[in-house]
Amino acid sequence: MHVLISGASISGPVLAYWLTRRGFDVTVVERAPALRKTGGHAVDLFRPAMEISEKMGVLPRIEELATGTDRLTMYREGVPQPTHVDYHKLTGSMSDRHVEIMRDDLSEAYYDAGRDDVEYIFGDSITAISADAEVTFEHAAPRRFDVVIGADGLHSNVRRLVFGEDAGRTSFLGGYLAVQSVPKSFAPVGEMVVRVSPGRLAGIYTAQPLDDARVLFMFKSKEELQYHYRDVPRQKELLRNTFAGRDATVDSWLDELDHTPTFYFDSITQLQLDTWSSGRVTLVGDAGYCPGPAVGGSTSIAVLGAYILAGELAQAKGDYARAFAAYEAEMDDPVRRSRAMARGIAKGLIPNSRAGVWALIHAAQLISVLPAGLTKTVARMNSKTVRLYDTMRYKEYSLN
Ligand SMILES: Cc1cc2nc3c(=O)[nH]c(=O)nc-3n(C[C@H](O)[C@H](O)[C@H](O)COP(=O)(O)OP(=O)(O)OC[C@H]3O[C@@H](n4cnc5c(N)ncnc54)[C@H](O)[C@@H]3O)c2cc1C
Numbered sequence: 001m002h003v004l005i006s007g008a009s010i011s012g013p014v015l016a017y018w019l020t021r022r023g024f025d026v027t028v029v030e031r032a033p034a035l036r037k038t039g040g041h042a043v044d045l046f047r048p049a050m051e052i053s054e055k056m057g058v059l060p061r062i063e064e065l066a067t068g069t070d071r072l073t074m075y076r077e078g079v080p081q082p083t084h085v086d087y088h089k090l091t092g093s094m095s096d097r098h099v100e101i102m103r104d105d106l107s108e109a110y111y112d113a114g115r116d117d118v119e120y121i122f123g124d125s126i127t128a129i130s131a132d133a134e135v136t137f138e139h140a141a142p143r144r145f146d147v148v149i150g151a152d153g154l155h156s157n158v159r160r161l162v163f164g165e166d167a168g169r170t171s172f173l174g175g176y177l178a179v180q181s182v183p184k185s186f187a188p189v190g191e192m193v194v195r196v197s198p199g200r201l202a203g204i205y206t207a208q209p210l211d212d213a214r215v216l217f218m219f220k221s222k223e224e225l226q227y228h229y230r231d232v233p234r235q236k237e238l239l240r241n242t243f244a245g246r247d248a249t250v251d252s253w254l255d256e257l258d259h260t261p262t263f264y265f266d267s268i269t270q271l272q273l274d275t276w277s278s279g280r281v282t283l284v285g286d287a288g289y290c291p292g293p294a295v296g297g298s299t300s301i302a303v304l305g306a307y308i309l310a311g312e313l314a315q316a317k318g319d320y321a322r323a324f325a326a327y328e329a330e331m332d333d334p335v336r337r338s339r340a341m342a343r344g345i346a347k348g349l350i351p352n353s354r355a356g357v358w359a360l361i362h363a364a365q366l367i368s369v370l371p372a373g374l375t376k377t378v379a380r381m382n383s384k385t386v387r388l389y390d391t392m393r394y395k396e397y398s399l400n
Contacts, residue, residue, distance in 0.1 A: 001318050003145060006158045008035060010302045010303060014306035028278060031125045034122055044299060047098075048394055063099055066207075069191065073193045074196060124140050133280040147313070163278065172224050173295065173343060173346035182214075198357060200218075201219070201251065201350050280320055295339055298342075309327045310346055312326040312399050
């Protein structure tokens with residue numbers, strides 16, 4: 001059976017790996033001219049994704065490439081004295097098995113794990129998919145596949161082609177997210193420095209394997225802002241309008257905006273489709289069920305979804321309709337729970353008021369000073385939210 005996957009970031013290479021291990025022929029088409037080194041951002045891998053990475057044999061490499069952030073230093077607007085937080089205890093309160101890694105490094109680790117058995121086509125994109133999976137491309141000659149899978153992110157091309165331009169309800173979670181690159185010397189190694197004010201959060205970090213430092217901006221907005229998702233100058237303008245002139249340190253980061261080699265800007269949006277499959281096509285990862293970037297553990301859901309989809313396709317022995325139905329059923333609960341978690345985190349992460357800012361910083365500090373055992377006990381009471389991924393159960397698939 002020949003499977004075409006669109007997208008070579010996280011869910012695409014993980015899916016390709018597991019499909020080839022189960023005897024499928026796999027082609028991956030990626031729009032970027034090479035494996036993306038877009039600058040990107042740090043992402044979290046929680047328990048299920050750690051376990052799946054271990055089965056793939058890539059966990060030691062992932063752990064080696066971890067960002068190595070040990071300390072979180074938080075500044076409240078107008079208060080010169082920072083609050084220091086033990087980062088490991090903070091993440092340890094969320095999960096017993098967690099690693100933070102740059103998305104590009106993670107993508108490369110998954111790509112390397114399967115690349116020898118997968119046909120990768122870079123610098124191309126699907127232009128049409130017929131009902132019997134005859135596929136046309138921007139550059140390559142048309143080809144027929146048995147199944148086509150969209151692993152091409154929140155703004156998925158496959159989703160648009162198969163389900164229509166406005167497929168799915170996108171639920172705006174009330175915030176925006178931006179990432180830029182600044183010189184590495186701007187950030188201390190091993191520490192994330194965050195500056196919080198009502199409705200706004202800006203943080204800087206670097207990591208051992210990086211040549212630069214990354215600034216992450218998050219801000220609240222009642223209304224959805226008017227811009228096109230590819231209009232970078234307008235996005236930079238919106239970012240400046242929100243952050244400039246309030247904090248000299250943040251201004252010094254913004255001064256680099258015109259030189260940043262990498263820039264990301266998007267709304268914190270949750271995608272809600274009733275089904276991810278149509279005929280011979282299905283979606284995986286952010287393309288199908290992004291709970292909201294940076295707030296719902298979407299990298300872990302993307303890895304889990306890829307593992308489950310490959311397992312179900314193998315179990316159904318090519319009966320894609322049966323496999324897709326089983327895949328959606330298996331993912332229903334994790335996806336619903338990650339959406340609920342994302343909505344909760346989006347609400348609390350960027351506080352609206354000065355009191356909220358104070359509470360956020362002190363909650364983080366409290367977690368960091370409590371003994372680890374007690375922190376976990378407190379967090380376990382919240383197992384439906386912050387410890388969601390540790391409590392997630394998923395189906396195992398044998399390779400026979
Ligand atoms: C700023 C930011 C911070 C984040 N922080 C976190 C975090 O802390 N924790 C966490 O768990 N997650 C986080 N995420 C989310 C995480 O990056 C995604 O959930 C994860 O990468 C999803 O993987 P994916 O493979 O499904 O999609 P993506 O990583 O979005 O990859 C899609 C791929 O498809 C390719 N593509 C797009 N269009 C086409 C096309 N037409 N043809 C072919 N290929 C195409 C893209 O180039 C890309 O390689 C964050 C996201 C952002 C943006």
